[in-house]
Structure formats: structure tokens, C-alpha cells
Amino acid sequence: MGTNRRPHAGADACTTATPSQDIRDSSARPVRAADFADFTRRYDTLTSGHFPLPRFDAATLAGFQARFLATQLHDVAIVRGDGVSALRTASGPAIRDDVVRLWLVDRGEWALGDSRDGSAFTVTAGGFALRHVGRLTHFATPPGTSAQIFVLPAAELTPLLHGRTVRGAASTAEVRLLAAHAGMIQKMASALSSAGVDAARETLIELARAVALRGFDAADSRLAPALTEAAKAVAERRLTDPDLSPAMLARELNVSVRTLQRAFAADGLQVATWIRERRLQAARSALEQNRWSVSEIAARWHFADGSHFSRAFKKRYGLAPVDHARECGR
16 A cells, blocks of 8 residues: 555445545444455445455354444554454465554454564553554454554655564553544544544654654644643543642653643643533532532542532532532432
């Protein structure tokens, strides 16, 4: 696949395709063995053969169960795979695939390569690997493996690799930013304009360069959306953590507080204000579900006390917490 051939932003593999949508198989249910041949035909048609699926062995096809979500940005693809069953590619000649691939494993493991030529290695949960692929690499995964695979143009990234496979923990700042940006792309793909597709693709390439170089330029304004999304993802998991703050998020992402604040400011936000807003939203949900008292909610989401929480809540929503809960049928 040459980088001069740049198909559109994708289409939906389950329904009638329209330009600038993402290529996807239903994430609500797995593709099963009986559906696999039809899925493959539609996938190949929609991607124009630019991102070929591997050939799987007979045992894999007989019990095939996996979920897929793939998004195409010109000469880049982001594939999210959740294997319910074990997956193994077929032996024999590999498909020519002159690209750079990044494997990012969330759960299980992804065994790659061919032990006969010494290229075999395994990416375990919480890890990543980035390498140039001259031919589509054989792989095997155990049941329950979940991973993202990025297909990237060789011309733009191979010079940075110098024949190396870059491997490491997915917790590094550059990998976390890349994953956050990919998640944003997959959520917004159907709404992206042509210019938006170009911008999303360029940012993804810049982040992949950072992975190859094991570091990124925090001052690059093109990376602000990815940095903001990564910070939000961390904060969402830690809304009840008393240490959650702009400084903590900056440490987690290996950037300065000032850099993080600039990234949020690009969206007209302040980090501390956003954290407070999300805590108020979570507290409101807890009130509506009759889960805790006002004082318990204030403590759980780290307001100074019940009175402070009540004032903040009323200012934001126009009602005191007890009145809001009463309106919701408490």
C-alpha cells in the first residue's frame, strides 16, 4: 500500500455506506463463524483492499467469535479487536503489507512473527509494539484478548525506526495520548469533515512519531486535543480520588501543568473547573439513584462539607440537592 493512495474516511460495514463514516462491524455482538465470510467480503469492499484481513487457520474459522471496530483515515487504519475465541493466522506465505503497525494490547496477549526467522515476540497486556511490516505478520491470541492495531504509512515512520521494533509499556505519555486520540476519532468519525479527517490523520501520525522516538513535543498545539482527551480519561477513572488535581493529571501524562492548562484552554476549558463539573455531575447522578445522603456524597466527591456541596450544587443546577432528589422521586 503506497501512501499516495488515500481512500476516504471509511464506511459502515453493517449498513448502507455513506462517505466519511467509520468502517465497523457491530460492537454489540461478535462476528461468528457463520457470519465471517460475509463480513470479510464487505470489509474488503469498503476498504478497497488497502487494509487486508489476515488468513486464519481452519480451527480459528470453525469457532470464530470476535468483535471489530475499524476506522479508516486515508492511508491510516485504527482497528479495535476483542477476540472472544482464540485466533491464529494460517501458515504459508504472508500477505505483502508494506506498512508500520502498532499493536496496543489491553487484555490477553498478542504473539507476533515467525520463530523460524527469529522475528517472533509477544505483546502482553499493558504493552505495545511498533514495527515496520514488509509482509503481514502472522499472529496468535488466546481467548479474551483485546487490542488496538494501528496501520500507518511506512514512508512517514520507517526512517525513525532504523529497523527496530519499539516496545514498551502502554502507560507512557505518548502511547496514552495516541490511544486517547484514536478513541476520539472513532467516536467522531461519522461527523468529521474532509478537513477534520486530514487533521485527525496528521495528529495521529505525529503521535505515532512520538511513540517511535519515545517522547513528544508537549508544545505542539496539534497535540492539544489528544492531551485533553487523555487527561479526561484519567480523571474519569479517579473522580473520587482525593489527589485528583491538575498537578496530578500533569504528572500522570508527563507534561507540565502549564502545558495541560494550555491544552484545555484550546477548548475554552479550565482543568480544575472541568474536574469540579464532572464531580457535580457524578454527585447529581448519585442523588437521582438514591445511593447516598448529601453528606456522604459531599465526602465521596471531595467537597469541603455538606453545606459547601449544597451551595455548589444549587449554583450549578438551580435547586438544593435535597430538592433535586425529591423531584426525582426520592
